[in-house]
Amino acid sequence: MRGISWQGLAVAFGALGLLTSLQTSEDENPHARAPRDVSLVVTEGAWLRAPGADWFAQRAKAEPGRFTHDATAAGGAGGWVDSHGEYSLSEIEGEWAYWQWASAERLTDGRQDFVQFCSSCHGLNGDGYGRSGQHLRPTPRSFQQNKFKFTKVTADLPSDEALLSVIKRGLAGTPMLPWDLSDVQLLDIIQYIKSLSPEESGWRDVYSQVGDAIEVTEDPWTDTKERAIVRGREIYHGAASCHLCHPGYVTNEELRVIRKDPEGTTYRENLTYPALKDSEYEVLGRATKVMPPDFTWHQMRAGTTTADLFQTIASGIKGTAMPQWKGAISDEDLWALAHYVENLIVSYKDQPAARSAFMGGLRVSGDNK
Amino acid sequence: MNTTGVIELHGDGPVNQAPPETGRDRVNATLGMILFIGSWTMAFGTLFLSFLVLRDKIAVWPPAGIALPSAPIAGLATLVLAASSVFVERGSRSLSLDAGSGRKASFSALWITGMLLGLGFALLQAWLWYDLILAGRTQTSGLYESLFFGLTWVHAAHVVVGLFLLVWALVGSKLGRYGPERRSFVSNAALFWHFVGIVWLFLFLGFFVF
Amino acid sequence: MSMLSTSTPSFAFLRSRWLGCPLALMLTSTWALAQDKRWGPGEPASDYGYRFGELFWLITTLVSVAFALVVVLLIVPMLRDRARPGHRASFDHGKSLHDKRLTAVISIITFIVLDAWVLVIAMKDLREAYWAIPAAKDPQTYKVEVLAQQWAWSFRAAGVDGEFGTPDDILTTNELVVPKDRPVSFNLTSKDVIHSLFLPEMRMKKDLNPGAINLAWFKPVVEGEFSILCAELCGFAHYQMFGKLRVLEQGQFNEWEAEASQLASTAFDADDTEGHWAWDWQE
Amino acid sequence: MRTSFFALVLSSSVLTACGGGGEAPAPPPGGGPGSSSGTQAPANSGSGGAAQAAGPTAWSDSAGTATVSGSASFKGEAPAPVQIAMDSDPKCVEMNSDGVTDGSVLVDAAGGLQNVFVYVSNGTDAWTFTAPEEPVVLDQVGCNYTPRVVGMMTGQALRVKNSDPTVHNVHTYPRKNRASNVSQPAGSKALDIEMNRGEVLVAVKCDMHSWMQARVGIVDHPFFTVTAADGSFTLPKLPAGDYTISAEHEVFGKASKQTITIGDGEAQSISFEFSK
Amino acid sequence: MSSDHIHPEPTTFLRKHVFSIDHKVIAKQFLWFGLIWLGIGGIMAMMLRWQLANPGVPVPLIGGLLFPRTGGVIDPATYNTLFTMHGTIMIFLGLTPAMIGALGNWCIPLMIGARDMIFPTLNMLSFWAMFLGGAVGFYSLFVPLGATEVGWTGYPTLSTTVGAVGQGETLWAIAVFLIGASSIMGGINYITTVIRLRCPGMTWMRMPLTVWGLFLTSILNVLFIPVIGSAMIILVLDRVFGTSFYVPASIMSGGTGGDPILYQHLFWIFGHPEVYILILPAWGVVCDLLSFFARKPAFGYRTSVGAMVVVTVLSALVYGHHMFTTGLSAMLGESFMLLTMIISVPAEILFFNWLHTLWKGSLRLTTPMLFAMGVIFVFGLGGLTGIYCATIGTDIFLHDTYFIVGHFHLTMAASALFGTFGAIYFWFPKMFGRMMSERLGKLHFWLSFFPLVLVFCIMFISGYAGMPRRYYDHTSAEYLRPLQHLNVATTVSAFLLGVAQFIFVFNFIKSRWWGKTAPQNPWDVGTVDWTIATPVPHYNFKTIPVVRCGPHEFSNPVLGPDTDWIYQTEELPG
The missing domain is CATH 1.10.760 (Cytochrome Bc1 Complex; Chain D, domain 2)
Structure with missing residues (x-):
């Protein structure tokens, strides 16, 4: 039996009323308990x-x-x-x-x-x-x-x-x-x-x-979609070299031709898969990594119409590896890129047969895995 | 089943002095109190059912490694509460014996001792809480503490109500409202106090014994 | 800041267009009836889906017969036994042994016809289908861990290697791809409040309680795209917590799974432990 | 629906009559926006910021007479330079056919640490400085930044040039300044990035080539420099007075500050110690 | 407080009308309180239906006034509050006071020949506890973050601060606790009065079935309201003091925590007896009204009483059918399914007794009779569709869809509501000394009967089509968009039903002050309460009556040709 502390007894009598709790030590998961006294004003x-x-x-x-x-x-x-x-x-x-x-x-x-x-x-x-x-x-x-x-x-x-x-x-x-x-x-x-x-x-x-x-400029390719897609494909794998983060939708050989590289240059391994990139978005103080989308597989967050894609590419995605392309490449090329990406989405997203034929073809003929 | 056939109306004048209780009135009051106790047993039964259900979620009971309310103090509290019930019961019974006003004096003495013991129990209960809080374990720190604080708070509320009824009965008897001829309130208060005691017994067994 | 809303009520109801509204309601509703309509839940797409339809229509026929009887026994006295001068009701306390026996017989018959018959079928359904959770060891079973949260579904499949908690686990949000003709077994739990995984076409529904794991299963037998709904109130956007369930042919599904596993392993960040939610499979 | 769900006409009109004021309080006249409800506009102080009203005289280079020089050295065994794998972009491999080592830690034989940004951290309050016109140039050559560490004044522009045949993107990671993340295809024009708040060692990276790193030190006065290959540095001429000088390295962080008092025409030498 | 002593006639205004301990005044207080709240709950239902049929369209007439911030449009939080308060108000603040409070307080003393309830002060406290509960509930609508938004069932962890952070939910729990306390006080009062204060000759088997219904309801009240009382206490402890009875530790984070399923067990242990609490008085009233207006003794009085008693006993054992999809163990699920099937037997017995009472009767199709027969039709529909919900095979699909909404509205809302309307039309003359207009009464019945049946039968269709309940807007999910036409049809019939109720309001208000003065026994019924004058004197019976025969001695051949009924206090000739 511990020594009776008279001071304890006096306070104890005060504690007879319903005590509101003292805040316990912050345990590791802030959500282990239900939130209390949330300020609303x-x-x-x-x-x-x-x-x-x-x-x-x-x-x-x-x-x-x-x-x-x-x-x-x-x-x-x-x-x-x-x-x-x-x-x-x-x-x-x-x-x-x-x-x-x-x-x-x-x-x-x-x-x-x-x-x-x-x-x-x-x-x-x-x-x-x-x-x-x-x-x-x-x-x-x-x-x-x-x-x-x-x-x-x-x-x-x-x-x-x-x-x-x-x-x-x-x-x-x-x-x-x-x-x-x-x-x-x-x-x-x-x-x-x-x-x-x-x-x-x-x-x-x-x-x-x-x-x-970003203000959506007038789409120069409205009536010549096929040429826009071809142009987009060139920029995607050439000037903008999107395949460094996003998957390259070409075989090694085609990439070399587009980029006019000398014979026998090899490109990044897993070319047809996206590369994991850093981002500034933190969870509990630790920066998390972000996966650039594979347009034939992942769902586009910010809309899939040509105008949406144009705006997203032009403005870039802040806090991630996707830079702002407005000003770096001309609006006409941006529209071409938008058409090319839209075409990828429309023809292969959620269509397992078409996609596996297309991507399978790239992987088999291209030497990269 | 009231048996008297035709009852003459009392005069329409206000009835100031409460008429003495008949046997039937006492039975009515006791039946009402029993129903209330039955209903509140269901309430505390639900709390105890939740206690049993939630106990299984804690692997080891009582959980090791954290500060626990001290069993000896709880044991003492149980004894104090039991004693208080005994005195209250003897006080209530002393009214029903067919004796003169002498009995009333012994009623007050017994009743006051019962009340003080009840107060002692309340203090011990508060001490149990205070020990836990000093050790930093409040009701937010886990399921065991939630159960302990939650159930004992609800019980403590009923102890407070019980004490209030005991005081009310004592004051009433002093003012002459309750006495040998009007004692249903006093017996009901005693009945409620015993109910509060039994609920504590279950709590004590649940937390400290098994 | 309760009553002191700065935007004083706009006394909108004084303006005419409010008074016109009930009329507008009548017109819009009749027009709305003409849109594309659906009456039943649609064809079942899981192997035990037919059981619900059959049991439902069996009960409906039994209930309709009983209800028709009730309506007759209600209408006839209304028409025939109306109070008219000189007409007296038949005096019958219904205390006689005959009456008691008649009541007993009627109630036993209705219990047997309405309840017992349905009970037997339901018991059979439960044991054979709804509660016959497929064994986890069996490689045919496609195991999915579901973590529901306030207003979205997160699904985790074991990926090609069949193990949970490995880099190749396939994580999807609000979308689940399952193979055809293979039992899909769920481990269901929730992060915050109680949800309920409701697959209407598959006739399956199971609650997801936080802090506990529930088991449920179904076997899709029709290829295509189906819907996932939430059936337990989980807050304000309970109505927006829907998703897509895609059933793929076995061959296509294997390709899809291989591709998804490969993508998942490229996206796996080993030291981002907070992002790896998984628990070992509960039988 | 949190407020006034059943704001019956009677209760709500009575209460709003004595409730808060109108839509938005009028800002005070002229200058900063503030509001009648007493909160002053967010006059963020900004470390360099406007000089005090009394007495700062405009600075001209001629007034500086004292020279401060010294060296930064690294104690302990320097980490061996690591070969950078550039295979993700064949053009980079082509330009660095003989391979490139990671340039973050460059320690010469005598222990001198290169690329340490040395600057006067306070003591220049008595002067106002005007940012020089010509921008600070940061070039991307051979899939690397040259120079790796550079200093500039607030208000001065940082001109990033891309003289590589491949695309780079200039991604700055400031804490207090405006971040920018703009792509620069091969041969496109230079980018001018404006950062007008003092911040030492803002990281500049290229997301296409993750090994490309550079650091920019921004201060609101001209007294800064970067240590040479042997770790030595000389600050531009300082006026007389007492100063604290600090040094910071990309990997090893801040060295301990040095406080000196120097008279006109004097020369003093200080040294900074860095360790892992 | 002995029953023979007549408490003195109240003199002051307060004692006579506000804090009266006379069961008749308390009955009227409960009636007005219940009817007003039924109106408020009904308006909420119409707002819900408006939002479902026209998502995002401002509510006509009162929308601009109630939701000024969103310009009359109901936002998801308001929608959740509406269906939660609709449920709570209709059950706790509408039906309980209007039926158990008003009907109970009026009928029990008068029908068993007592001067007043046995504990009149407790009776007054019961009303004011209910009033306080209503006040707390009403105030919770104004609290920041609004009133409760988690369904009238209030399942944790949505109802804990995990899902509902505002104070509204705590106030809702306190309101339910207070109303529960009021029901317990009422229950104790009713049971003791029925046991102790029956007049001489009024044996258990001579009591009118209305009193039986109310007596059994009070038993359920006294036993099962404390269960939700404790559940609410624990919920308030969790929300205000941070205990973790219902807040579980998540699977991944380990640690110990409570169990939200515990609340579901506790809630439904109270929940199912609660629905029987609401239906038993309606059953009692219907048994009596059918017999009174078919001029024929209630068929099988003893079997009806037996059926009601069996239902009362079994009601505690069947609660599991609310939780078939929460993951009960197989054994528990199947046993609850069997028990729920068994409890449907006594309900069927009572049902057939009703039909037998009508058979070969001499029906007087007055408004109370129409409502009683309406209950038969509606309870038939509701009861029979209960089989779908009791069978796990169908309940797995139908749980938490509109099928269940249709079922419990038919049984609880329709049957109990029609029973209450029937009782009001029947006892209005004795209560207020004036007759309600029969023409308006019949109009009210027919104009609300068809839309009511239509509303809830369309809900069966939408439930079968897989439309989940408590959805703010069914047009957002792809699967539910083609069901929008069902929503619109339900809304149209719900609005018709809502409009029809104004007829009752008009009839009630008009007849209360300007109705034809009512004779002492307008319906030629023999129960003891019709033997006294209208309006009923303060002390009810000048002399305590002596009962000599049962309540349903209609068209007894012994009575001779000219009259077909006899007061219970008269001796059966020969």
């Missing part, structure tokens, strides 16, 4: 980066009467003034940038919708490791890294509309659903997600750029 609003002047020009056309261009703003460079007071212009460290004011009520609405709909995979504080997000590859997005794969913008950060289109379309082949919530709710969630970016980074950083989705 955001106390103060936040200024979040807004896209550049051209985006405002479009918005001015879309919502007449709200935005007026004031030439004297931004130290003489001219800027847009929002009559609703939501967007405003400010100068920090000599950098003029547009900011969007997300009020505390709106962030609270966003927080509550986020906790209800998104926190199961993206975590209760948006760190991408929710209870349902465990063991998932590719990992659910962490909103503290300010990197988004499929928003089809060349700038670091997507605009509200780009994020909204990703959420509404969902990412096929992953647990990310096409959420059919109302736009009001989705935009509130997006404001809350933006407010999750850590200090001086992402939407809270004056130096980051917020861009709109």
Whole structure:
């Protein structure tokens, strides 16, 4: 019998009422227990980066009467003034940038919708490791890294509309659903997600750029699809050399001819399989690897129409090995590439017979495995 | 089955002084209390069923390697509670003996001892919790603690209600509302206190003995 | 922030188009009826699928006969025995031995016809089909571990080497490819809440409880594309938790499995332990 | 549906009357956006950043008279250089027919460590610096970056050239600056990457050829250099004053800082120790 | 509190109308409370049906008001809240008070010749506990993250903070606990009153079957409500204090944790007796009404009572048929299947007794009679489709589809609701001293009977076609898109059913204050409660009656040609 500590007895009598628990040591798996005392209210609003002047020009056309261009703003460079007071212009460290004011009520609405709909995979504080997000590859997005794969913008950060289109379309082949919530709710969630970016980074950083989705230029190959596909195949294996990460859909010999390499050059082993690449998307602090898709096998996350493919190739996939090709190769070639990839998907995806004939043929004749 | 055929209405005036209990009223009150105890037995039976079902999920019972509530204190608590039930029962019985007001004095003495013992049990129970919390084991740290804290909290709530009824009966008897001729409330309070004691017995056996 | 919603209610119901809505409902619904329609669950595509259809229609016929009898016994008194001046009901407490025996006979007959017959068939179905889990050792059995989560299915097949937890395990999301004419055996569990794997065309349904492993099986006998649904409420997007079940011919399936295993092993990152979910197969 | 599911007309109109203000509070006039509800605009400080209002004079090279030089050395047994396998891209193999060793750790016989980025970490607050016009050039030759470690000032452009016959992609991994990941097919024009916040040793990689690595050190003043093959370095002329100088290597991280006080015209020498 | 002593007539307004301990006033409080909540639950059902037929289209009329943020459109979270609160409200806050609360409090003392319930204060507490439960439930709709969204069954781990983080779920558990407490208090009161306060001559076998139904319901209440009470206590402990009764350790992470299936066992041990709690009073009322209006003794009084008792006893043993697909062991599954088949036998016996009562009767097709016969039809449909759900062979496919929704709505919603309507139409004259209009009553019956049967029979079709229940929008899954026409048809008939109820509301309100004054015994029925004046005096019986014959002595040849009924207090001639 341990010594009776009178002080223990006195406190014990106090403990007679229902004790709320003391927090135990953080065990290794944060999801071993059910979450408790989840905060549902955001106390103060936040200024979040807004896209550049051209985006405002479009918005001015879309919502007449709200935005007026004031030439004297931004130290003489001219800027847009929002009559609703939501967007405003400010100068920090000599950098003029547009900011969007997300009020505390709106962030609270966003927080509550986020906790209800998104926190199961993206975590209760948006760190991408929710209870349902465990063991998932590719990992659910962490909103503290300010990197988004499929928003089809060349700038670091997507605009509200780009994020909204990703959420509404969902990412096929992953647990990310096409959420059919109302736009009001989705935009509130997006404001809350933006407010999750850590200090001086992402939407809270004056130096980051917020861009709109890439504008889909006019497709030059609309009536000459076959030539587009042939051209696409040349660029795919030639100038862009996509076969370094993606599978090469040619035999060794054909590749050598396309790339005009000298006789007998050998290419990477497993040419007809994708090569595993690093990515910046972390789970519990460890960067995970990402598999570039095999267009005849894997499901395209960001849509399979020619325009979608054009935008995805042009903007690149941030945080992964897929660079931004806009500017590196001409729009016409980008469209050709898009047609070529679309043709691969249409003719071989989910058609086991056609695919095994095509890929089998490559592997047998080509000397690489 | 009330046997009297025709009953004259009492005058319509307000009836201030509660009429003395008839034998039938006591039977009605006791039947009501028995039904309540039956229903609450189903409630604690469900809790105990869950306890048994969840016990199997823990390989070793009681689980080794973690701080456990100390059995001796629990044993002492059981004895204290049993003693308290005995005193409360003798107090309640002392009312029903056909004796004069002398009996009332012994009722209060017995009843108060029973209450103090009940209070002692409550303290020991709190001490059990406090030991565990000091060792850092709260109800969030695992299934054993969930079971222990969960079930003992629910039981403790009923101990508090039981103590409140005992106090109510004592005050009522002091005010003259309850006495030898109106003792159904006192016997019901005693009945409930015994029920709380039996539930603790099951808890004690489940956690500390088997 | 409960009541203090800044967007004050828009008193929408005052605007005319709201009042027109019930009318619109009538018109849209009649038009909707003309779309492509389906009435039954479609042809069964698994070997024990026919059992549900047969048992269902057997019960339906028995129930319809019984119900017809009830309706007759309800309509006849309504028409014939109506209260009219001078008409008296027959005085019958139904306490007589004859009445008691009649009630007993009727209830025994209905129990035998309606319940016992169906019970026997159901018992046979269960033992022969639904609960006859195929042996895991048998190489013919195609074993799949299913990990359900809030609003998606993750499937893991053992790959060419037949072992779970190896680099060549085939991992798919919301899509399952199974061979034709080979029993598919499931180990079902969930990460967070209770889900239920519902394969309507295969007539199979089994819950996935977190913290426990359930067993279920079916053998597809029709090639093609079928659907996977969730049948246990699992949150807001319970209705979006559907997937595709593809049944391939044996030859095609082997090619597919080889290709998938090869791709899986190229995509295997040895030290990303958090991503490797698997448990050893439960019999 | 979390709020006001049954916001009956009576309750909701009463409560919103005394509830929060309108849609978005008007920002304060002029300058930074702030909001009447008191939170100041996100004026992120940024390490270099605007000089203090009082007294910083513009810097001109002539004012610098003191010279600081020294050497960086590596203690312990240097790891043997590793042969890089470039077979994934035949063009790289062709350009480096005699094979290339991994250039991350270059230690000469005397232990001098090359490619250490040495810079003044503080002591330059009294001056404002203007970024030089011409960009810092980082070339991709023979499927490798030359120079491997380079320094630049905030606001100066980093010009990445691709003089290889194969495609590269320039993937920068900054923590505080804008990341970029642009592909550069053979023969395409150079890329100008702008990074305007002080950050030492930003990694630059090519995802096509995973062995290609480079490091860029960005500071807001001109006092930085990279150690030569023998580990020696000389900083550009400094004005008098006391400074702390730090050095960082791609693999071995930061060496311990050195604080010196130097007068006009003086010359001092310091050394940095690196170990595994 | 002895029964012979008449508690004094209440004087103050509070004592007379708000905190009254008179069983008649409490019955009316329960009735109004139940009817209002049935209305709210009904409106929720119509909103659900609107969302299913027109996904994403704003709800007409009240949508803009209730969901301002989404412009009248029901979002998935609201949809889950709607069907959860629809279930909880209709069962706990609608049917229980309207049938067991109102009917029980009104009929038991009056039909057994007692002056009041045996514990009048406990009776008042029972109403106010139910009211408190309703208040907590109503408040939970306003809580951040909204009210409960996990189905009225509240299965963990969705109902623990793993799946529902807001406070709504905790408040729902507390509301259910409070309503349970109210049912237990009521149950204790009813059982003791029936056992102890029957007037002289009212033997067990001379009690009207309505009282039998309510007595057996109270037994089930007292025994099985505590089971869900404990289940709710544990759920609140899990949600608020972080215990892990229901939160399991996942397969991969090891460690010890609770078992969510435990909750399912506990819930359904209460769940199935609960559905019998809801149907037994309706059975009792129907037995009586059929006999009253067929002017013929209830066929096989003793066998009916026996059947009801057997159902009460067996009701605890059959709960497993709710869990056939959760992975019960083979032995457990098959035994539950057998037991569920066996429990259908007493229900069939009762059913045939009803039909026999009608056979060769002299039917007076008044509104209560129509509703009683409606119950026969609807309970026939519901009961017979129970066989699909009891047989594992069919239940594996049909579980959690609209087939099950159709089945339990037919048995619980339709039969119990029609039974309640029949009882209201029948006892309205004695309760409020005025007659409800027969014409409107019949109109209400026919206009709600056909849409009701239509709604739930279409659900059988959609259930057979594989449409899972609790789906927000059936057009998103490829397999379910061709079933949308069934959704639309169900919605149209559900709206017709909803509109028909306004007839009852109008009839009820009009007759309550402006109806024709009711004679003392409008239906020529002999049970003891019709022997007293209308409106019923505070002390019910001037002198405690002495019962001399059974409740169903209709068209007894001994009575001679001119009258075909006799009061229970009169002696059978000869």
